Amino acid sequence: MLRFIEKGFLYGLILGGTLGFFVIPYKEVQSVGDAVTETTYLKLIDFIIHLIRFSVVIAVLGAVIGFFLYRKESLE
Structure with a gap:
């Protein structure tokens, strides 16, 4: 049982880290006036904290899915 949960957590952590690079915004673009925009970038530590x-x-969702897969397999 523990192996299913550990694998689910590890795969979820890897998937979450790679998916986070595409989902988490690293900059904010605001329109200031006539065709003028202001771009503000996040600090690296703020981006890393959001990513983690x-x-x-x-990863926790992956562990929960691993637990339910173990229960399904053990009932069969």
Whole structure:
């Protein structure tokens, strides 16, 4: 059982980390006036903290899915 949960957590962590690069915004673009935009970038540490948080949430979901897959397999 523990192996299913560990694998689900690990795969979820890897998937969450790679998916986080595409989902988490690293800049904010605001329109200031007539055709003038202002771009503000996140600090690297702020981006990394958001990325880690997103990865851990996906990893926990992967562990839950691994647990339910183990229960389904053990009932058969």
